[in-house]
Amino acid sequence: MIDINNESGREADEKGLVALAAFAMNRLRIHPDAELSILLVDEATMESYHQKFMGLPGPTDVLSFPMDELRAPGDDESEPNGVLGDIVLCPEVTAGQAAENGRTPDGEAEYLLIHGLLHLLGHDHAEPEEKRVMFGLNDEIISSWEMARHSDSTR
Numbered sequence: 001m002i003d004i005n006n007e008s009g010r011e012a013d014e015k016g017l018v019a020l021a022a023f024a025m026n027r028l029r030i031h032p033d034a035e036l037s038i039l040l041v042d043e044a045t046m047e048s049y050h051q052k053f054m055g056l057p058g059p060t061d062v063l064s065f066p067m068d069e070l071r072a073p074g075d076d077e078s079e080p081n082g083v084l085g086d087i088v089l090c091p092e093v094t095a096g097q098a099a100e101n102g103r104t105p106d107g108e109a110e111y112l113l114i115h116g117l118l119h120l121l122g123h124d125h126a127e128p129e130e131k132r133v134m135f136g137l138n139d140e141i142i143s144s145w146e147m148a149r150h151s152d153s154t155r
Contacts, residue, residue, distance in 0.1 A: 008040040010091045024141050028072045031081035039088045046090035062112040063088040064119035087116035114138050
């Protein structure tokens with residue numbers, strides 16, 4: 001179950017973000033009943049969360065708050081079910097940095113949604129190898145999503 005709540009004061013493709021999250025969870029073999037919450041907030045709220053939970057100044061683009069510490073299963077494991085946690089996105093920040101990352105504002109929000117989801121599943125990017133794995137998986141999911149969306153629109 002995927003919940004989304006837009007408290008950002010900006011329009012966002014909420015249905016698209018939920019569809020992408022469901023697509024990614026399916027691709028990562030997370031049980032479809034696993035719970036995920038997506039919260040879109042304004043810049044001031046994100047700055048407050050960034051300071052409170054990370055001890056860092058200023059707003060950021062995405063924060064992840066894992067709950068049950070679910071992990072993507074191995075080939076011989078069943079799909080985990082439980083509460084993935086919360087992904088907090090700031091559309092104002094993501095839109096502002098989209099161009100420097102070569103993406104549209106919606107594309108940047110999508111990329112960071114997957115980034116946040118991967119953090120919920122235990123991925124990190126502090127070390128070079130972790131970063132290579134995490135960003136490679138992020139890119140692979142986004143690429144698959146874009147191909148699936150493109151093939152759906154050509155039918």
